[in-house]
Amino acid sequence: MTGDRKPPAINNAAPTQASRTKLNRRKFLARTGGALAAGAFGAVPLRGWAADPINIGALYPTTGSMAQIGTGCVAAAKLAVDMVNEAGGIKSLGGARLNLIVSDVQSDTTVTRTETDRLITGNKLSAIHGCYASALTLIASEVCERAHVPIITGSSSDQLNKGRSYTFTPFARASQFAKAQLQMAKLVSDQAKVAVIFENTAFGTSTSNGLKELAPGEGVEIVMFEPYSAGFTDASPLINKVKASGANTLFSLSYLNDLILIVRTVKQVGLDIAINGGSGGFVMPDFYKNVGKAAEGLQGVAHWNHDVNEDAQKVNAEFKKRTGEFAFEYAGGLVAQTFMLADALERAASADPKKVREALSTLDVSSGYAAMAPGGKVKFGPDGKNVYGRPVGVQWQNADLASIFPKEDARAPLIKT
Amino acid sequence: MWETLAQAVINGLLIGGIYALVSIGVTLIFGVVKIVNFAQGEFVMIGMYISFFLATQFGIDPLVSLVVSMPVLFLAGVLIQHFLIRRVLGPNDMPQIFLTFALSLLLLNLSLMLFSANYRTVHTSYSDEAWHIGGLYIPLAKLIAFAVAMALSGLLWVFLHTTDLGRAMRAASQNRDVAMLMGINPNRVFAVAFGTALALAGAAGSLLMPFYSAYPFVGQVFVLMAFVAVVMGTLGNVMGALVASLMMGIAESLGIQFVGADSGLIVVFGLLLLTLAFRPSGLGARRGR
Numbered sequence: 112m113t114g115d116r117k118p119p120a121i122n123n124a125a126p127t128q129a130s131r132t133k134l135n136r137r138k139f140l141a142r143t144g145g146a147l148a149a150g151a152f153g154a155v156p157l158r159g160w161a162a163d164p165i166n167i168g169a170l171y172p173t174t175g176s177m178a179q180i181g182t183g184c185v186a187a188a189k190l191a192v193d194m195v196n197e198a199g200g201i202k203s204l205g206g207a208r209l210n211l212i213v214s215d216v217q218s219d220t221t222v223t224r225t226e227t228d229r230l231i232t233g234n235k236l237s238a239i240h241g242c243y244a245s246a247l248t249l250i251a252s253e254v255c256e257r258a259h260v261p262i263i264t265g266s267s268s269d270q271l272n273k274g275r276s277y278t279f280t281p282f283a284r285a286s287q288f289a290k291a292q293l294q295m296a297k298l299v300s301d302q303a304k305v306a307v308i309f310e311n312t313a314f315g316t317s318t319s320n321g322l323k324e325l326a327p328g329e330g331v332e333i334v335m336f337e338p339y340s341a342g343f344t345d346a347s348p349l350i351n352k353v354k355a356s357g358a359n360t361l362f363s364l365s366y367l368n369d370l371i372l373i374v375r376t377v378k379q380v381g382l383d384i385a386i387n388g389g390s391g392g393f394v395m396p397d398f399y400k401n402v403g404k405a406a407e408g409l410q411g412v413a414h415w416n417h418d419v420n421e422d423a424q425k426v427n428a429e430f431k432k433r434t435g436e437f438a439f440e441y442a443g444g445l446v447a448q449t450f451m452l453a454d455a456l457e458r459a460a461s462a463d464p465k466k467v468r469e470a471l472s473t474l475d476v477s478s479g480y481a482a483m484a485p486g487g488k489v490k491f492g493p494d495g496k497n498v499y500g501r502p503v504g505v506q507w508q509n510a511d512l513a514s515i516f517p518k519e520d521a522r523a524p525l526i527k528t
Numbered sequence: 529m530w531e532t533l534a535q536a537v538i539n540g541l542l543i544g545g546i547y548a549l550v551s552i553g554v555t556l557i558f559g560v561v562k563i564v565n566f567a568q569g570e571f572v573m574i575g576m577y578i579s580f581f582l583a584t585q586f587g588i589d590p591l592v593s594l595v596v597s598m599p600v601l602f603l604a605g606v607l608i609q610h611f612l613i614r615r616v617l618g619p620n621d622m623p624q625i626f627l628t629f630a631l632s633l634l635l636l637n638l639s640l641m642l643f644s645a646n647y648r649t650v651h652t653s654y655s656d657e658a659w660h661i662g663g664l665y666i667p668l669a670k671l672i673a674f675a676v677a678m679a680l681s682g683l684l685w686v687f688l689h690t691t692d693l694g695r696a697m698r699a700a701s702q703n704r705d706v707a708m709l710m711g712i713n714p715n716r717v718f719a720v721a722f723g724t725a726l727a728l729a730g731a732a733g734s735l736l737m738p739f740y741s742a743y744p745f746v747g748q749v750f751v752l753m754a755f756v757a758v759v760m761g762t763l764g765n766v767m768g769a770l771v772a773s774l775m776m777g778i779a780e781s782l783g784i785q786f787v788g789a790d791s792g793l794i795v796v797f798g799l800l801l802l803t804l805a806f807r808p809s810g811l812g813a814r815r816g817r
Contacts, residue, residue, distance in 0.1 A: 342749055345780075347535070347781070348792075351539075371647065375655065379656060379658035379667045381665065401647055
């Protein structure tokens with residue numbers, strides 16, 4: 112923090128506008144003393160302020176059990192802000208730059224509540240994005256609702272679209288994921304026989320029930336429907352049952368560790384079955400690192416994939432350069448979200464959060480980084496849901512995720528295993 | 529039907545070998561030092577991380593890294609016994625319980641901090657391999673783990689029955705006070721017992737690594753089964769713990785196969801209650817005691 116006040120640091124930040132930056136930085140420091148104090152507790156103002164910067168709050172779990180994903184999200188958020196700023200910032204506000212204020216929600220619901228509160232009261236925010244995990248986003252969005260600050264999120268819980276007017280969800284909802292998974296089962300075989308195994312937790316039970324309800328409508332037969340205790344030591348008995356059921360597709364609603372065991376056991380048994388691992392941890396670079404070659408051919412669903420269009424590929428290349436990994440669904444979606452915010456700020460011509468909310472609610476884009484999503488268009492309905500939002504079916508091919516479903520979004524053919 | 533049953537028994541037996549390594553450690557410490565080591569699972573976790581890092585940094589096969597994880601944990605056990613456990617051995621049980629429990633929490637949170645909560649997996653050429661015999665299959669990594677676990681248990685049995693130190697440990701386990709009166713040095717015996725128990729936990733960790741993921745909470749999965757096996761096989765009885773572990777592996781597997789995939793533990797605990805109802809001191813208890 113002290114280093115920031117020394118002239119060399121300022122020159123380093125923006126050599127061409129050194130004198131202007133110096134003045135503004137002083138003003139900025141005076142105005143946001145609270146934010147700097149909060150910095151000691153994890154809220155860190157990042158570089159990128161020029162003329163009256165626009166503060167965007169970012170709530171991600173950068174410590175705790177979801178730390179790795181949260182850190183990836185922050186990397187994507189920084190990338191997005193840099194992209195907007197390098198393109199000239201918000202022109203209707205005199206080229207104002209976006210200033211990202213990151214806050215760590217520690218993978219914990221209680222911390223999320225207090226951090227969201229602190230972020231809002233300690234800073235003059237125009238909007239917030241976060242928090243990766245639906246459980247955390249649900250809480251943050253409640254706080255945002257009360258404080259009248261818009262929040263845009265890639266979290267998929269349908270709950271986020273209920274009774275909220277400051278929450279915007281530009282990507283596919285959880286209910287749509289289930290439908291897409293069932294339709295993908297029909298790619299494997301005309302007579303889709305699906306075995307559903309799910310961990311006996313809230314996540315597993317609710318998702319599997321969704322699948323069960325939708326299956327008849329999609330013409331998919333569920334031949335096995337079995338809960339299991341999460342964190343088992345051996346997947347063999349479960350896979351024995353799957354084998355006996357005669358299914359040709361396996362839906363495994365599991366967290367990473369169980370899923371790795373399941374995939375390995377399927378290979379060991381030599382069972383010829385297509386596996387759909389759903390979303391979440393399954394569509395992360397880490398999954399492939401853990402499972403290795405056995406992951407090849409496995410299918411999943413995502414709300415974003417880096418091959419959806421050329422813009423997404425550009426983002427992916429830059430993200431890869433910065434982090435060494437391909438842009439996972441949430442990271443790429445986050446870049447699109449930042450551009451949606453920039454579009455809203457541009458039209459609102461104001462940094463006032465209420466005006467930004469108004470502008471978001473009338474957002475209608477079909478080109479550029481803001482529209483980089485499956486479906487290629489973003490327009491929010493009254494419930495904050497993107498009316499064009501849809502998931503994309505993906506498959507692990509050559510250590511990378513390829514979009515294979517639906518036809519309009521498919522960028523590679525399905526490899527039958 | 530018979531094929532499914534046979535497969536379920538094979539699966540259970542193989543995982544039971546790993547449970548055995550953990551539970552033998554717990555029962556050995558209880559038998560000799562007379563304390564319950566709540567941190568045993570965390571030492572399995574440490575064994576896993578040792579193997580993981582040796583595999584990823586130096587390309588050492590997890591099975592080979594057994595020769596590192598076992599001595600390292602043996603030494604850790606001796607030091608923990610000498611500097612921590614020894615100080616709280618007394619008539620009162622409470623400090624011992626708190627000590628090992630605190631050790632468990634400390635190691636768990638330390639590893640969360642150092643290694644994060646991510647799952648770490650090692651890939652070996654045999655990780656996804658299996659032998660197919662008739663309609664049955666035997667996963668290679670688990671078969672190796674089982675064989676090594678049984679060999680180590682056998683070695684321990686030989687050590688306990690043929691060496692002076694081993695006999696001293698058994699004597700201390702049967703009646704500590706009399707053993708002391710016979711001139712057995714308790715500190716030496718306790719240190720070796722604790723070290724051996726931790727070395728077994730380390731071995732379990734290394735053997736698990738080719739087919740299971742390492743993460744900070746991994747020990748908790750195995751230590752629960754270990755405690756059940758220790759009680760079922762009679763506290764302090766090495767052979768009892770071994771047999772009970774294998775039985776529980778099979779019970780769990782049959783439970784998942786025939787009752788429901790979330791009911792493996794129901795069968796295990798049912799079996800425990802049944803055992804205790806008919807043999808309150810466990811399977812390994814001598815009659816008439």
